[in-house]
Amino acid sequence: MKNVRYARCVKCGKLYEATPNLTNCSCGGILDIIYDYDYIKANLTKEKLARRSDNSMWRYRELLPVEEDTPAPPLRVGWSPLYEAGALADRLGIRTLYVKDDGINPTASLKDRASSMAVAKAMEAGAKVIACSSTGNAASSLAGNAAAAGLNTYIFVPGRAPRGKVAQLMTFGATVISVQGSYEETFELSKQAIEKWGWYNRNAAINPYLSEGKKTVGLEIMEQLNWAVPDYIAISVGDGCTIAGLWKGLKDLYAIGWIDRLPRLISAQAEGCCPINRAIAEGEDWRPMEENTLADSIAVGVPRNADKALMAIRESGGLVVNVSDGEIMAAQKLLGRTCGVFGEPAGVTGAAGLKKLCEQGKIPADASVVSVVTGNGLKDVANAIAACGEPISIPGEMDLLLRAFADHGVVVGS
Ligand SMILES: *Cc1c(COP(=O)(O)O)cnc(C)c1O
Numbered sequence: 001m002k003n004v005r006y007a008r009c010v011k012c013g014k015l016y017e018a019t020p021n022l023t024n025c026s027c028g029g030i031l032d033i034i035y036d037y038d039y040i041k042a043n044l045t046k047e048k049l050a051r052r053s054d055n056s057m058w059r060y061r062e063l064l065p066v067e068e069d070t071p072a073p074p075l076r077v078g079w080s081p082l083y084e085a086g087a088l089a090d091r092l093g094i095r096t097l098y099v100k101d102d103g104i105n106p107t108a109s110l111k112d113r114a115s116s117m118a119v120a121k122a123m124e125a126g127a128k129v130i131a132c133s134s135t136g137n138a139a140s141s142l143a144g145n146a147a148a149a150g151l152n153t154y155i156f157v158p159g160r161a162p163r164g165k166v167a168q169l170m171t172f173g174a175t176v177i178s179v180q181g182s183y184e185e186t187f188e189l190s191k192q193a194i195e196k197w198g199w200y201n202r203n204a205a206i207n208p209y210l211s212e213g214k215k216t217v218g219l220e221i222m223e224q225l226n227w228a229v230p231d232y233i234a235i236s237v238g239d240g241c242t243i244a245g246l247w248k249g250l251k252d253l254y255a256i257g258w259i260d261r262l263p264r265l266i267s268a269q270a271e272g273c274c275p276i277n278r279a280i281a282e283g284e285d286w287r288p289m290e291e292n293t294l295a296d297s298i299a300v301g302v303p304r305n306a307d308k309a310l311m312a313i314r315e316s317g318g319l320v321v322n323v324s325d326g327e328i329m330a331a332q333k334l335l336g337r338t339c340g341v342f343g344e345p346a347g348v349t350g351a352a353g354l355k356k357l358c359e360q361g362k363i364p365a366d367a368s369v370v371s372v373v374t375g376n377g378l379k380d381v382a383n384a385i386a387a388c389g390e391p392i393s394i395p396g397e398m399d400l401l402l403r404a405f406a407d408h409g410v411v412v413g414s
């Protein structure tokens, strides 16, 4: 890889050659991919990028850690819409708000960005089997992206994973192990199995390439905003790979001089499971927490990428905010009604956090903000119905419709 210099441990600084099979440092720390920004600057310009017709995350190939001749995996991942959300901005009392809907990815979450990268690197490594543990979305996205590329998958999910995600896994033909236990126990079992059978490892906090896939969400936001840097970007946090990846993408753009400042990150977690935000708020190391939230994708009591996430939040001068399940459900409804965007609970937690910070007066009224929706609501319809209610249900007769409208206080307009 001409654009990559090496991988470096974020804990002890040890350097590694960037081979496709990289995992953690011998000290247990997570590796970070270090680029040759001079090479990238010489080979990619904003104008060259603007002329590209590839509307996927692979349009940023010069900024990604793959060989020049590695084919992009088959599913079209990334280049999700960035909507200007005027009505929602008005509701929150801020000047400019954009909603980045990553729920439109092929398996309906931001995790596709990491899984597409995992498939590309597995192909470089000559692997035929990929494995991961996941709260659900990493699993379904790996299964889908691998199926399209003709690779087999072994997937470990906690028993609580919503049915929509399990249905995706079964449809994509993964070998699925539903672990009767927490995400932490699920992760540990997957780790042992991966060691035993030598599968390619798609655990995002172990395989350093996966954050590099996730960083494309940051690259896209900036290109879609024509390189005008927003003041804040709000996103939900579980293991911490997503927010760390987002930050990496922004820092890459800063390093090659395409943006002249960096936004502040807003790290949103659930009140019932917020070890990373608690560490920031207390200025201390993170400690494990229970996994008490309906936002299953971010119910991560032992975050696997806390180091990179904490660094990203601190470096950006970021804000942390914890929201209740009720606030997450309210945000789900609000995004649906003001933007037509349907997010799963963890998908809208960034927006819920932003709303709360606005209500607390912590975001200036003239701020410009991007809120990333990280997963689609169809993955977890039970919680969407719980948040928004059941429809009017009647036999097919006009007089009953009139009565139902009267009962429900529906005033019919034209
Ligand atoms: C995985 C996930 C997150 C959080 O990403 P981490 O890397 O675990 O912090 C947020 N939202 C959704 C929908 C996810 O699937």
Ligand SMILES: [Zn+2]
Pocket: 009, 010, 011, 012, 013, 014, 025, 026, 027, 028, 029
């Ligand atoms: Zn190390």
